[in-house]
Amino acid sequence: MTATSPGGTTPTDEAVRRRIAAARLWAAHQAPYLASAVFALRPVILEAAAGDDTGAPVADPEFRAFPADTRWNLHVEPGTALATPVEEIGWWMLHQVGHLVRGHAGRSPVRPGPGEQVSHAAGAIRDEAAHRWNQAADAEINDDLEAEELHGPTGVVSPAELGLPVNRTAEEYLPMLDVLAEALGRGGRALAESIDCGSAVDGVDRTYEDTGSGDGLTTLDRELLERTIAAGIQDRISARSEVPSGWRRWAEERLRPSINWRARLGALIRRGLSTVAGQVDFSYHKPSRRAGAYDRIIPPSMVRPVPDTVLVIDTSGSVTNELLRRLLAEVTGIIDGVAGPARRLRAFCCDVAPHPVQVVRRASDIELVGGGGTDMRAGLAAALALRPRPDLVIVLTDGETPWPERRPSAHVVVCLIGDGGHAPDWASVARIPADAAPRVTARGES
Numbered sequence: 001m002t003a004t005s006p007g008g009t010t011p012t013d014e015a016v017r018r019r020i021a022a023a024r025l026w027a028a029h030q031a032p033y034l035a036s037a038v039f040a041l042r043p044v045i046l047e048a049a050a051g052d053d054t055g056a057p058v059a060d061p062e063f064r065a066f067p068a069d070t071r072w073n074l075h076v077e078p079g080t081a082l083a084t085p086v087e088e089i090g091w092w093m094l095h096q097v098g099h100l101v102r103g104h105a106g107r108s109p110v111r112p113g114p115g116e117q118v119s120h121a122a123g124a125i126r127d128e129a130a131h132r133w134n135q136a137a138d139a140e141i142n143d144d145l146e147a148e149e150l151h152g153p154t155g156v157v158s159p160a161e162l163g164l165p166v167n168r169t170a171e172e173y174l175p176m177l178d179v180l181a182e183a184l185g186r187g188g189r190a191l192a193e194s195i196d197c198g199s200a201v202d203g204v205d206r207t208y209e210d211t212g213s214g215d216g217l218t219t220l221d222r223e224l225l226e227r228t229i230a231a232g233i234q235d236r237i238s239a240r241s242e243v244p245s246g247w248r249r250w251a252e253e254r255l256r257p258s259i260n261w262r263a264r265l266g267a268l269i270r271r272g273l274s275t276v277a278g279q280v281d282f283s284y285h286k287p288s289r290r291a292g293a294y295d296r297i298i299p300p301s302m303v304r305p306v307p308d309t310v311l312v313i314d315t316s317g318s319v320t321n322e323l324l325r326r327l328l329a330e331v332t333g334i335i336d337g338v339a340g341p342a343r344r345l346r347a348f349c350c351d352v353a354p355h356p357v358q359v360v361r362r363a364s365d366i367e368l369v370g371g372g373g374t375d376m377r378a379g380l381a382a383a384l385a386l387r388p389r390p391d392l393v394i395v396l397t398d399g400e401t402p403w404p405e406r407r408p409s410a411h412v413v414v415c416l417i418g419d420g421g422h423a424p425d426w427a428s429v430a431r432i433p434a435d436a437a438p439r440v441t442a443r444g445e446s
């Protein structure tokens with residue numbers, strides 16, 4: 001399926017455009033703090049999926065979420081757009097903005113095969129894990145929308161309706177939804193409808209996306225847009241306007257990452273290791289209103305396979321060795337905390353090319369070698385070529401480097417040092433200030 005030309009002027013196109021424009025206005029009015037985000041979405045009108053006897057387009061449920069990609073394209077199937085109320089299209093716009101700015105594609109545990117694209121078709125082709133991640137990400141977004149009385153259409157995931165705690169992350173909802181889905185499934189019921197929100201939720205290209213054209217927002221565009229949105233939210237908070245707590249937290253973190261970088265880095269690495277190991281922090285902090293309905297659920301057993309982690313260290317020279325050493329100590333401290341200390345680490349130093357792999361027991365044993373330019377494509381390729389294959393790759397870099405276009409087969413956490421560089425949208429990113437102070441209570445490298 002391909003997009004029609006932007007100047008397409010069929011009556012159907014015109015009607016769809018008017019509807020999308022009305023939905024945008026509605027969305028911007030409902031959540032003024034997201035207005036710039038809503039207007040940054042790029043509607044791409046697809047060819048109609050199907051028509052009735054008279055040739056008029058009919059709704060295709062596979063496109064009901066107006067699926068987005070990480071370049072902020074919003075895919076609009078004409079029959080679906082014409083059959084969906086304007087307010088509902090507007091709701092999906094706010095919902096897709098949530099996936100995009102919260103970086104769900106980068107956080108997704110769903111890995112594509114090499115060069116794989118998936119069709120929009122639900123069920124048969126996308127597997128259960130991809131659906132569950134989509135639902136967990138939806139839960140993270142929808143509770144903030146519900147806090148604004150913006151309730152989604154029927155069939156979407158709602159933490160409150162499922163009796164789950166609110167204000168959690170997708171990573172926290174994932175195991176909860178697994179347990180619920182299994183319990184409900186025994187009674188022949190589904191947790192929620194299978195809705196595909198597009199590659200914005202998992203970073204896996206869909207066949208209907210026009211990936212060849214490269215149209216859409218670049219990484220730099222997105223970076224600037226996110227700062228604008230975050231600054232707008234801060235302004236509204238200063239002016240005492242209402243902004244839901246999830247969005248406040250997001251804006252705070254986006255604008256002042258230095259405050260929380262250590263916590264964020266720790267959370268990302270732990271998430272990466274947990275996702276890899278299939279071992280998760282599963283706890284309810286307070287019983288849900290509906291706990292009784294699920295009281296026969298047996299929690300999943302906790303298994304602790306040790307995930308294999310590889311460090312890729314940018315030694316091109318713009319980051320001081322002193323800072324790299326401090327960060328390495330932090331990173332390995334976190335890994336030890338999750339996986340236990342009696343374990344070997346593999347590490348690459350990388351400038352324009354990767355240096356030989358080092359196998360060490362402690363961060364302080366890593367020899368920092370290199371200088372000159374940087375090409376992290378080479379560093380990541382070397383890390384992924386290792387056998388046994390790593391489950392988690394942690395990259396320490398200032399981000400002044402080209403990155404691979406496509407999501408690699410391992411989970412990647414990028415420690416992005418300083419303000420200058422960028423990280424790809426398929427990675428989980430912790431921004432670290434170039435003047436990051438050592439931990440006050442540091443116990444030293446161990």
Ligand SMILES: [Zn+2]
Nearest residue numbers: 095099138197
């Ligand atoms: Zn969604």
